[in-house]
Amino acid sequence: EQARGQKIDQRTDIFSLGVVLYEMIAVRIPFEGATASDILVSVLDREPAPLLQVPPEVEALVLRALAKDKESRYQTAGEMSSELRHLKKLIEFDPDWSKTTLAERYSQASHSNKLSRHTPATSGAIDSLAILPLTNVSADPSMEYLSDGITESIINSLSQLPQIRVMARATVFRYKNKDIDPQDVGRELGVRAVMHGKVLQMADMLVIRTELVNIADGSQIWGEQYKRRLSDILELQEEISKTISERLRVKLTGEEEQLLTRRYTENIEAYQLYLKGRYFWSKRTREGLRKGVEYFKQAIDVDSTARYPA
Known part of the structure; x- marks a missing residue:
């Protein structure tokens, strides 16, 4: 704004903060040039190089602060602060998330796709399963209804499939809020697989991390992290239920597939x-x-x- 002779406001300060954050991450300034005039041209007309050494969510935050059009930036420091707290919660939710850069995510996604195409999930169909209560890691304990509700919905959905023996809600909820080993639970309940995970709600965003464990050897059959709008909760529950049935190598009829996607509202x-x-x-x-x-x-x-x- 100063270079263009425009009126400055708090969004100009947010741009300056974006410059500082970029330099802290990249160890170089976002807009370079041999002279002061060259730097001004860079500020006005060129986009900074991508920040491949950090998670894409962090890169997006910094680049939004550096947007040329101030209407595209964070409009207040409070809005940017809220986004930073959001990222902090993601790190607390999944410590490994902050260690995964954008470049590494592309590499891991490619590797994961190859594995899913060429490596069978298990040596045979697994016919018994326990869905442990998802842990609510949201700051608000009143969101407990959500983690319990999602757990119960997945149990109800998969219980409709005759090929899988699914432990009842009353059975698995005995383990709620207990620090337990999924393998120990699986052996105690006499099932061949256990799913566990955690739920984080941030405003209208829902983050769910799940893992399906083979009780025989403790290996991971499947693991996933979902980040969706709260308004997509029904689709998300259906997707998790369907993915579990696929990873357990259960062959579904058309009628059984409809059961997994049946909604009550x-x-x-x-x-x-x-x-x-x-x-x-x-x-x-x-x-x-x-x-x-x-x-x-x-x-x-x-x-x-x-x-x-x-």
């Missing part, structure tokens, strides 16, 4: 109210039952056509 607000109702109802206390009924009624008010499982 298309209304996300009603579905979240239903999950809250299930969460409080499962506490089996007088107050929990009262709150559960309250949320169930709200869910019906929002979508009276929904048909939820009992």
Whole structure:
């Protein structure tokens, strides 16, 4: 803005901060030139080189701060600070995430695709499974209903498949909030595979990390990290259930595939109210039952056509 003779405001300071962040990461300034005039031309007309040594989310943050058009930058320091806190939560959620650069992600994705094409997930179909309660790692403990609800939905979905014996909710929720080895749980329950994971909600964003473990040797059958909008929760649950069935090498009929994608409502607000109702109802206390009924009624008010499982 100063080079163009335009009015400056807090977004100009955000640009300056972007320059500092870029230099800290790349150990060079984003806009170079032999003379002061050359540097000004670079600032006005050229884009900085990619930051391949950091995760793409970090690169995106820095490059947004360096946007030529101030309308495309973070509009306030608070907005940028919020995004930095978001990245901090991602690092806490998955410590390995911050060690993976953009270049490495491309390499790993290519390697993963080759493995998925040429390496069988298991030596044969696995016919028994336990879905452990997903751990809520969100800062807000009130989001517990979400991690429990997603777990229960996956259990209900896969339990419809006759080829897989899936441990009931009451059985696996005994392990909730316990530091346990999936192999130990699998042996105790007499199943051949265990899925465990964690859930992080940040505003309207949902991050889920899952891992499916072969109890026989402790190897990973499958692992994935999903980052979706909260409004996509139904599609996400369906995708996880379908992927698990594929990784267990279960052959599904057309009717069984439809069972995995059957929805009781298309209304996300009603579905979240239903999950809250299930969460409080499962506490089996007088107050929990009262709150559960309250949320169930709200869910019906929002979508009276929904048909939820009992």
